[in-house]
Amino acid sequence: MxxxxxxxxxxxxxxxxxxxxxxxxxxxxxxxxxxxxxxxxxxxxxxxxxxxxxxxxxxxxxxxxxxxxxxxxxxxxxxxxxxxxxxxxxxxxxxxxxxxxxxxxxxxxxxxxxxxEKREYALGCVTGLTLEPLMAIAESNGVHLANYNTSRHFLLSGEKGDIANAAAEALENGAFTANTFPCDAPLHxxxxxxxxxxxxxxxxxxxxxxxxxxxxxxxxxxxxxxxxxxxxxxxxxxxxxxxxxxxxxxxxxxxxxxxxxxxxxxxxxxxxxxxxxxx
Amino acid sequence: MSDQLMENIKQMIIDSLRIEGMSPADIETDAPLFGEGLGLDSIDALQLVVAMEKDFGAVVPDAATGTKVFRSVRSMAEYISENGK
The missing domain is CATH 3.40.366.10 (Malonyl-Coenzyme A Acyl Carrier Protein, domain 2)
Structure with missing residues (x-):
């Protein structure tokens, strides 16, 4: 099928x-x-x-x-x-x-x-971390989990500075990669x-x-x-x-x-x- | 590093990434795996991290190490020789 x-x-x-x-x-x-x-x-x-x-x-x-x-x-x-x-x-x-x-x-x-036009937004692709620690990082930085792609592949969405902070914290906590990308809006x-x-x-x-x-x-x-x-x-x-x-x-x-x-x-x-x- | 280890690593790459229509002989030992080489990305890298630990007992702890390890099959073999079980 x-x-x-x-x-x-x-x-x-x-x-x-x-x-x-x-x-x-x-x-x-x-x-x-x-x-x-x-x-x-x-x-x-x-x-x-x-x-x-x-x-x-x-x-x-x-x-x-x-x-x-x-x-x-x-x-x-x-x-x-x-x-x-x-x-x-x-x-x-x-x-x-x-x-x-x-x-x-x-x-x-x-x-x-x-x-x-009012605020700068970004997306953050995080690989390697499981949901629980990433959820805590998202909450502490005021960003959202936008994509639950697999048990270890997630997308964060929010304001640009907050996403940068969350990505840095994810790396400090064992994420394998945490890349950020600019976007127009806090999708999802x-x-x-x-x-x-x-x-x-x-x-x-x-x-x-x-x-x-x-x-x-x-x-x-x-x-x-x-x-x-x-x-x-x-x-x-x-x-x-x-x-x-x-x-x-x-x-x-x-x-x-x-x-x-x-x-x-x-x-x-x-x-x-x-x-x-x-x- | 033995030719057998190189062969095993190439087979691990093919199996773990489910690359269809490719044999170990098609992967050059010194060719880059990312970018213009096999064209792998961060999703593939994490898959290789898991496979390397499972098949060879070699742990890649972070992306900075991964960037060096996954440069080529030869660099993977060097890392496994030094860190594998």
Missing amino acids: NCFMFPGQPLMVSQAFPDDPDFDAISELTRERAFLDLSALSWTKGTPTDSVKLQVYGVAMSLWHARKLGREKVRPAIVAGHSMGIYPALALCGCVSEEDILELTYRAGSCMARMG TPLMEEVATPLREIFSGYRYAEPLIPIMNHIDQDVLSASEIPDFLIRELCEPVYWEQTYRALHAAGATRFFEVGAGDSLKKYNRWIQHEMA
Whole structure:
């Protein structure tokens, strides 16, 4: 049983651009609806932030990858998204069109970027520590656990200075790595409620069809219905991603082959770690 | 360091990282494992830390040590020879 997993926002542009008609088509849609020239990675209108650029780039690459797998006759029986991976997952499952999801990504990203005009935010990737000590470090530094990827791979989210302090403390307490990355907004934390109202207006402005393929959500591992999608898109920005639970639930649901549909291979590597612990 | 140890380390890398379609002969002993080499990242590094401890009894305590140890298969072998059980 095939599962398509859609990764969240990449932290950097990490792959060469393909030379095929599907990429050309996705590039054209991206230019028209999200104002990003993918090949040059430059905006055709306005100057949104680098985080918005990475979000649009990530969704575009997932849409291209999904088309590529479709051409290879690889079909999923179930789908899941990590973080903003829910956006291209919705397009694959027929809930919204590719062009609408590119536009939604651009609009939502631009909305979230307004938070970054008031404060500086960052993400902190921490590997090696278990949950309990990292939770204590997060609490003592006023930051949030944003991704529970495996038993030893977590993402922190919060204000830039606090994230830097938490990362330093994590290293002092035995973390193997603790890397920080700037971002526009404190993703996957309750702090995102600050922009919930304008985000809700954006998300409720699209019509969502029932998924043609079951989509397992990454918060409580339920299958999404069309009517739940707008609320889930808000909720998933305000709550953590529980990837380990999601992978285990997908596995329990019968998924045996996992395809990472997008830029990078982090989800495959998280799955490898989880499988190692399940063995 | 013996050729057998190098071979065992290469096999450990392939097994622990589940690299498909690669044999120990495909991994150069002195090639960098990260970046332009095998292209490994911090998720892979932690997986190698666990595998090295399990297979060779060599503990890599932190990322600074890991940066030196995981430079190449040869540096891994040197570390295992000095710190393994």
